[in-house]
Amino acid sequence: MKSLIAALVFSLAASSVSADAFEEHDFILNCAGCHQVSGSGSATVPSLHNMAELVSKSGARAYFIRVPGVAHAPLSSERLAALMNWVLRRFTGKAPTLRYTAKEVSELRKSPFLDPFAARAVVVGSD
Amino acid sequence: MSRLDGWFEGVTRESARRLSRRSWIARLGAVLVGSAAVPLLPVARAAERAASPDGIAGPEGDPSRCEYWRHCAIDGFLCTCCGGSHTACPPGTEMSPVTWIGTCRNPKDGKDYIISYNDCCGKTICGRCLCNRNEGERPLYHWYRNNDINWCGGAKLQTYSCSTALVVKVAKEPQPEK
Numbered sequence: 080m081k082s083l084i085a086a087l088v089f090s091l092a093a094s095s096v097s098a099d100a101f102e103e104h105d106f107i108l109n110c111a112g113c114h115q116v117s118g119s120g121s122a123t124v125p126s127l128h129n130m131a132e133l134v135s136k137s138g139a140r141a142y143f144i145r146v147p148g149v150a151h152a153p154l155s156s157e158r159l160a161a162l163m164n165w166v167l168r169r170f171t172g173k174a175p176t177l178r179y180t181a182k183e184v185s186e187l188r189k190s191p192f193l194d195p196f197a198a199r200a201v202v203v204g205s206d
Numbered sequence: 207m208s209r210l211d212g213w214f215e216g217v218t219r220e221s222a223r224r225l226s227r228r229s230w231i232a233r234l235g236a237v238l239v240g241s242a243a244v245p246l247l248p249v250a251r252a253a254e255r256a257a258s259p260d261g262i263a264g265p266e267g268d269p270s271r272c273e274y275w276r277h278c279a280i281d282g283f284l285c286t287c288c289g290g291s292h293t294a295c296p297p298g299t300e301m302s303p304v305t306w307i308g309t310c311r312n313p314k315d316g317k318d319y320i321i322s323y324n325d326c327c328g329k330t331i332c333g334r335c336l337c338n339r340n341e342g343e344r345p346l347y348h349w350y351r352n353n354d355i356n357w358c359g360g361a362k363l364q365t366y367s368c369s370t371a372l373v374v375k376v377a378k379e380p381q382p383e384k
Contacts, residue, residue: 104378107320112307112350113360116374121303121360153348153382 101158102165109152110166118170127170134171138202141187143167144179145198150191156181159188267314269371272337276321278310279341281353282369285326287335292371295326299367302327304360306353308342309377318377324370327358332368342381351381 107116110127114120118127133139143163144150152159160179168174192198267274269292270284276292277284289296305324312319344351358364 101378104320107374108307108309108377108381109350111374112305112322115303123360124304148350153351 102162105154105158105162106166109154109162110148113148127166130167131171133199133202134167134175136202137205142192142198142202144184144187145190145192146195147191150188156185156188160184270335272335272339274371275312275314276310276319276371276373277337278339279306279308279321279343279353280323280369280371281338281340281343282323282325282336282366283332284335284337285332285368285370288326288332288368290326290368290370295324295370296329296332296367299326299328300361300363301325301370302358302361304357306351306357307374308351309379309381310341311380318380320374320377322372322374323353323357324372325357325361326367326370327361328363328365329367331366337369 113124114127115124120126130139130143133142144159149159149163152162154162160181160183163184164175164178267276269276270286271277272280272284274292284292285294285296286292290299295301302325305322307320307322309318310321311317340353342351343353346352346354349355356364356366358366
């Protein structure tokens with residue numbers, strides 16, 4: 080019984096300090112201002128629900144990180160990777176099979192798109 | 207022991223002679239009404255007024271003042287002075303869906319809250335209660351944390367009228383720029 084309680088306390092403490100705890104906070108503070116809390120965007124801002132039709136394309140994984148709003152977000156690569164895994168799960172309906180890591184995100188965000196709309200057309204055209 | 211008995215008997219007999227059996231109800235009533243009336247006294251009201259110039263006294267503070275805690279990063283005219291409130295646009299204007307978001311600390315509970323400064327758009331500039339605090343604002347090249355740009359860009363009409371300050375939820379931490 081004692082070891083069970085100790086395990087419970089440990090898992091509670093561990094969950095409260097992990098980066099996961101910041102995902103929704105980071106989303107509201109860094110994305111929702113333009114994409115809205117619902118993710119539906121506006122007349123001038125793309126809807127995040129459109130990620131569902133891109134996610135299976137071959138170039139989508141890099142595209143999601145290299146769009147300027149993501150690449151320039153004032154977040155560490157650890158927090159950005161956790162946030163993007165959360166965003167993908169929320170707006171495509173399922174968690175990414177291969178989760179973004181901080182290392183991968185820090186490499187991809189070094190080369191943000193100058194023309195994200197042209198880059199999107201390339202991803203849509205790929206298979 | 208008999209002295210204590212005697213004293214207690216004396217007190218009991220004396221009170222039985224002087225007090226009616228229901229006098230405690232009258233006293234309890236006086237205490238209840240009296241304590242409810244204390245805040246109505248001019249002294250108590252004067253004390254409240256003296257505490258409010260910072261705009262944050264009382265459980266909700268005073269949203270019509272620039273010093274109100276939710277306005278920590280605002281740059282614009284307070285909708286409270288323009289026919290709306292700190293959470294609602296004045297009649298005839300539209301709340302922009304695109305907005306500047308930051309965190310402010312509520313001095314009452316010491317917690318940071320995520321605040322959304324939704325602009326009200328579509329009528330001419332309000333011009334009353336200019337409030338320009340800008341805590342945590344970044345230069346224009348960090349456009350998502352800059353409040354000099356016109357956040358009415360997402361509304362039907364881009365004319366800026368005034369700003370609201372909506373609480374989105376409790377923040378996990380103050381925004382990193384602070």
